[in-house]
Amino acid sequence: MTRIATKDEWTQIADLTKTAYGEYAKDADPDFWAMYESRTRDLLLNDESLIRFIVLDGDVIAASAIYVPPNKNKYPEMRLLSVHQDYRNKGLANKLIEACERRAKDDGFDFMTLHTTSLMTTAKAMYERRGYERFEELDFKPVPSFTVWGYIKKL
Ligand SMILES: CC(C)(COP(=O)(O)OP(=O)(O)OC[C@H]1O[C@@H](n2cnc3c(N)ncnc32)[C@H](O)[C@@H]1OP(=O)(O)O)[C@@H](O)C(=O)NCCC(=O)NCCS
Structure with a gap:
C-alpha cells in the first residue's frame, strides 16, 4: 500500500533514508557526509511542509520518498527516494515516483x-x-x- 506517512512514522523514514543512502558514504568526504546525514535527518524529522510518501509491507515501511511543494522553489521536487535493500527491484520506487507526480498534478503543477x-x-x-x-x-x-x-519532467 502506498500512502502519506503519519507523524509517528517520520523517525522510521529517517532511519530508512539513512540506510538506503548509506551505500554512497564510502565515495564521499567523511565531514561532508556527516553534515549531509545530519541535515537530512533534521529535515525528515521536523519539516512540516514536506509530504512523505511511503510504501508499506504490512507494518514495515519498505520505501519512502518526499514530495516538496514549491514554497521557495519554482517547481515541485521529489527528494530522498529510498527503498529498503530487501525490497529493491520490485517496482516500489516506481510507485513512489508515480505518487509524487500525481500529487504535483493534483496540486496544479505541470512539472516535477x-x-x-x-x-x-x-x-x-x-x-x-x-x-x-x-x-x-x-x-x-x-x-x-x-x-x-x-x-x-513535463507531467
Ligand atoms: C534507486 C532505488 C530507489 C530504486 O528502487 P527500486 O524499488 O529497486 O526500483 P524499481 O524496482 O521501481 O525499479 C526501477 C527501475 O530500475 C531498475 N533497477 C532496479 N534495481 C536495479 C539494479 N540494481 N540494477 C539495474 N537496474 C535496476 C528496474 O529494473 C526498473 O527498471 P525500469 O525503469 O525498466 O522499470 C533504490 O535502489 C535505492 O533506494 N537506492 C539508494 C538510494 C538512491 O539512490 N535513491 C535515489 C537517489 S536520486
Whole structure:
C-alpha cells in the first residue's frame, strides 16, 4: 500500500533514508557526509511542509520518498527516494515516483523536478527512462569538485 506517512512514522523514514543512502558514504568526504546525514535527518524529522510518501509491507515501511511543494522553489521536487535493500527491484520506487507526480498534478503543477548524481547510476537510468531530462538551472555544487545534477519532467 502506498500512502502519506503519519507523524509517528517520520523517525522510521529517517532511519530508512539513512540506510538506503548509506551505500554512497564510502565515495564521499567523511565531514561532508556527516553534515549531509545530519541535515537530512533534521529535515525528515521536523519539516512540516514536506509530504512523505511511503510504501508499506504490512507494518514495515519498505520505501519512502518526499514530495516538496514549491514554497521557495519554482517547481515541485521529489527528494530522498529510498527503498529498503530487501525490497529493491520490485517496482516500489516506481510507485513512489508515480505518487509524487500525481500529487504535483493534483496540486496544479505541470512539472516535477529532482536531483541526482553520477554515483546514483540505477536511479539516474530509471529517471531518464521515465522522461526526466537534465535541467542545469537546478544544478549545484555541495563541494567545489562535485556537481549535483538537476532534472525536470513535463507531467
Ligand atoms: C534507486 C532505488 C530507489 C530504486 O528502487 P527500486 O524499488 O529497486 O526500483 P524499481 O524496482 O521501481 O525499479 C526501477 C527501475 O530500475 C531498475 N533497477 C532496479 N534495481 C536495479 C539494479 N540494481 N540494477 C539495474 N537496474 C535496476 C528496474 O529494473 C526498473 O527498471 P525500469 O525503469 O525498466 O522499470 C533504490 O535502489 C535505492 O533506494 N537506492 C539508494 C538510494 C538512491 O539512490 N535513491 C535515489 C537517489 S536520486
